[in-house]
Amino acid sequence: MKLDPATATFLGTGVSLDAGIVHPSGDPITVRAWGARPNDDGTTVRVLLPTDDPDTVEHVHPGGLIALVASDVITFRSIQLKGRVVAHEPESEADEALHTAYVDAFAAAVQEADGTPESLVRRLVPAGRAAVTFTVEQAFDQTPGPGAGGRLEPGPTDGPRQRA
Amino acid sequence: MTAPVCLDDIRPCFEGAIPAAIATVDARGMPNITHLSQVFYIDAEHVALSNQFFSKTSQNLREHPYASVEVIHPETYACYRLQLRYLRTDVDGPVFEQLRRSIDAIAALTGMQHVFRLRGADVYSVQSCRRVATAMPD
Numbered sequence: 171m172k173l174d175p176a177t178a179t180f181l182g183t184g185v186s187l188d189a190g191i192v193h194p195s196g197d198p199i200t201v202r203a204w205g206a207r208p209n210d211d212g213t214t215v216r217v218l219l220p221t222d223d224p225d226t227v228e229h230v231h232p233g234g235l236i237a238l239v240a241s242d243v244i245t246f247r248s249i250q251l252k253g254r255v256v257a258h259e260p261e262s263e264a265d266e267a268l269h270t271a272y273v274d275a276f277a278a279a280v281q282e283a284d285g286t287p288e289s290l291v292r293r294l295v296p297a298g299r300a301a302v303t304f305t306v307e308q309a310f311d312q313t314p315g316p317g318a319g320g321r322l323e324p325g326p327t328d329g330p331r332q333r334a
Numbered sequence: 335m336t337a338p339v340c341l342d343d344i345r346p347c348f349e350g351a352i353p354a355a356i357a358t359v360d361a362r363g364m365p366n367i368t369h370l371s372q373v374f375y376i377d378a379e380h381v382a383l384s385n386q387f388f389s390k391t392s393q394n395l396r397e398h399p400y401a402s403v404e405v406i407h408p409e410t411y412a413c414y415r416l417q418l419r420y421l422r423t424d425v426d427g428p429v430f431e432q433l434r435r436s437i438d439a440i441a442a443l444t445g446m447q448h449v450f451r452l453r454g455a456d457v458y459s460v461q462s463c464r465r466v467a468t469a470m471p472d
Contacts, residue, residue, distance in 0.1 A: 188367055188404065197400040199415070223466060235364045236365060241353075290410075292470075293468060296469060297468065314369075318389075319389055
């Protein structure tokens with residue numbers, strides 16, 4: 171599917187990012203993500219996952235399944251994207267710039283939300299990251315409430331809206 | 335991989351100060367991830383998660399009863415990953431009542447009283463708990 175521009179923009183703000191990946195045993199693994207950017211037509215998302223913990227990103231391979239949730243720490247607006255990994259690469263210079271901007275925005279958002287000093291939030295930042303690109307196959311509204319889980323409106327070139 | 339951590343050593347992570355994230359998988363292996371208000375400490379080997387509107391999470395747990403949760407220490411911002419096995423859902427009893435009171439308090443603090451309503455306390459055994467490595471020293 172194709173992400174609409176507003177959803178794509180949302181990913182680029184200081185939202186909390188968490189990915190769900192799958193261990194070879196079949197069990198899920200939660201891992202915090204450190205920047206995400208859709209491609210120009212909104213059909214794929216490049217997300218930065220930490221390499222500090224070898225038991226997480228090493229299990230991400232092309233063809234594998236992945237989920238990413240993005241939540242505004244002030245409004246709680248949340249979306250979840252699900253898809254299939256198409257690339258797992260070392261972080262590029264552009265990715266490093268994305269990561270730096272993301273950390274700045276996220277730390278500022280958390281401080282605005284609850285007063286947590288930005289320096290404390292930055293203690294979460296991993297030393298190294300890898301860039302994982304996945305196709306967006308499904309997108310959901312994950313905002314807390316009875317509407318959570320409803321499918322998001324696809325982009326203008328996609329088909330009609332569906333419900334989960 | 336970092337060393338195992340005892341839940342008793344990170345009790346502030348379970349006070350609901352910082353939302354946690356939970357991942358599950360469905361029968362075909364597609365992950366689902368969502369945030370939750372609180373991971374509730376039961377004892378050193380068990381936690382309960384607030385089931386408010388976890389329809390997809392609950393469905394996935396019926397298909398594959400394992401979950402992964404990240405919690406953050408509110409004083410140090412150290413992050414911990416718990417690998418869990420789902421045991422049962424309590425809809426009454428002491429764990430449910432304690433979690434309900436805590437969720438009500440979080441809802442009041444965040445202005446979400448009209449949204450947060452505890453449907454059940456999902457009880458899990460803790461398979462492992464490890465510190466998530468970061469760039470910052472301990």
